[in-house]
Amino acid sequence: MAETQLDQSLLSLLQSIDTPSVCxxxxxxxxxxxxxxxxxxxxxxxxxxxxxxxGYANTAKIAGLNPPTEPPDVIKQRRxxxxxxxxxxxxxSLAVIEDTDYPDCISAWWGEVHTTVHKGLGLKGAVTNGxxxxxxxxxxxxxxxxxxxxxxxxxVHVQELGTPVxxxxxxVKQGDLVHADRHGALVIPPDxxxxxxxxxxxxxxxxxxxxxxARQPGFNVAALEEAWRLFEQSRT
Numbered sequence: 001m002a003e004t005q006l007d008q009s010l011l012s013l014l015q016s017i018d019t020p021s022v023c024x025x026x027x028x029x030x031x032x033x034x035x036x037x038x039x040x041x042x043x044x045x046x047x048x049x050x051x052x053x054x055g056y057a058n059t060a061k062i063a064g065l066n067p068p069t070e071p072p073d074v075i076k077q078r079r080x081x082x083x084x085x086x087x088x089x090x091x092x093s094l095a096v097i098e099d100t101d102y103p104d105c106i107s108a109w110w111g112e113v114h115t116t117v118h119k120g121l122g123l124k125g126a127v128t129n130g131x132x133x134x135x136x137x138x139x140x141x142x143x144x145x146x147x148x149x150x151x152x153x154x155x156v157h158v159q160e161l162g163t164p165v166x167x168x169x170x171x172v173k174q175g176d177l178v179h180a181d182r183h184g185a186l187v188i189p190p191d192x193x194x195x196x197x198x199x200x201x202x203x204x205x206x207x208x209x210x211x212x213x214a215r216q217p218g219f220n221v222a223a224l225e226e227a228w229r230l231f232e233q234s235r236t
Contacts, residue, residue, distance in 0.1 A: 006177065010197045011092070014054045017200065019183045022052075029192035029199040039184035040169040046110075046132055046144040052181040053125035053143050055092035058085060059165045059174045062130065063100045064107025064156030078158045085161045087121040089175065094123055096172045096185075098165035099130030102147065107156035108133035110146060115139035127178065127185045129167045145180045206234045 014022065019038075026035045060082055068075050086095060095118055099105040110126055111134035118126065118139075125143040132138070132146040147168065162174045170185060172178060177188040188196070213219055213227045 006092075006193070007197070010193070011054060013197055013200060014179055014188075015051050017052065019052060019179055019181045019186055021200070021203070022179045022188070023186060025196060025200040025203050026186075026188065026192055028203050029195045030189075037189065038170055038186040039167060043145050043147060043168065043182075043184045044132070044149060045182035046115075046135065046138050046146070047141075048182045050141070050143045050181070052179055053094050053127075053145075054179050055094040055124045055177070056090040057096040057172045057174060057176045057178050057187075058089050058093050058123070059096050059098075059162055059172060060085065060158060061098045061100050061160040061163065061165060062107065062109055062156055062158055064109075064154035065101040065104055067155045068157045075157050078161070082158045082161060083117070083121070086118060086123060091122065092124050094178060094180070095126040095128075096165055096167060096176075096178060097126065097128040097130060098167055099128060099147070100159060102129045105130045105148060106150060106152055107131055107154035108150050108152060109156055110138070110144045111153075112137040112139070115142045115144065118142065125180065127167055127172075127180050143181070145182070145185060206231060209234060 023035060023038060027033050097109060099107065108131040110128065110132040116139040119142040127145045129147040131148050131150040132144045133149065133151055135149065138144065164171055164173045170187065172187055179186050179188060209231045210227050213223050
């Protein structure tokens with residue numbers, strides 16, 4: 001597990017900004033470009049205007065394109081174990097689910113029932129390469145960042161609990177700190193946490209040097225050159 005205690009001030013700040021901003025701030029904290037622990041390709045959000053979901057990952061793997069080959073009592077028992085698993089771990093928490101049928105996922109694990117149940121268990125949202133459904137009936141304030149939308153649950157069953165999962169190129173381990181919104185998801189490295197809040201504020205202050213002049217009437221190349229000079233100074 002990569003769990004560490006998350007300061008309330010940092011948590012509130014992370015919840016208030018989008019995932020691209022966190023990507024940038026992590027690079028500020030690391031002092032270099034090249035941070036790569038984020039999803040690739042386009043993902044879909046059940047609540048595109050919702051604030052980011054931030055929490056420690058409870059991981060699992062599912063499948064549903066084909067019927068399970070294990071005995072029914074094993075499948076039923078593992079599903080109960082799944083809910084115990086999701087209700088545990090560090091808080092705040094979110095579910096990170098890999099559908100091993102990808103790219104042929106058909107099983108909408110995330111619908112009205114499961115979003116309501118997971119929200120009731122205290123989770124803040126979900127990230128998956130799989131399918132969601134019941135749009136309009138999903139539990140409110142429980143964003144699902146998914147790979148696709150579909151109508152059926154197929155033969156969906158739980159395969160693994162608490163193991164590393166991969167969602168659109170992002171590997172997530174049980175207990176990793178995840179930030180996700182309509183842009184996708186990322187894993188925040190534990191080593192940047194002590195300086196991440198200051199890095200976020202420094203990044204926004206630097207961007208303000210460019211953005212404020214650019215939004216003023218009469219902005220031109222000369223104004224840009226001066227703003228960019230100050231911007232570059234702020235980053236050295």
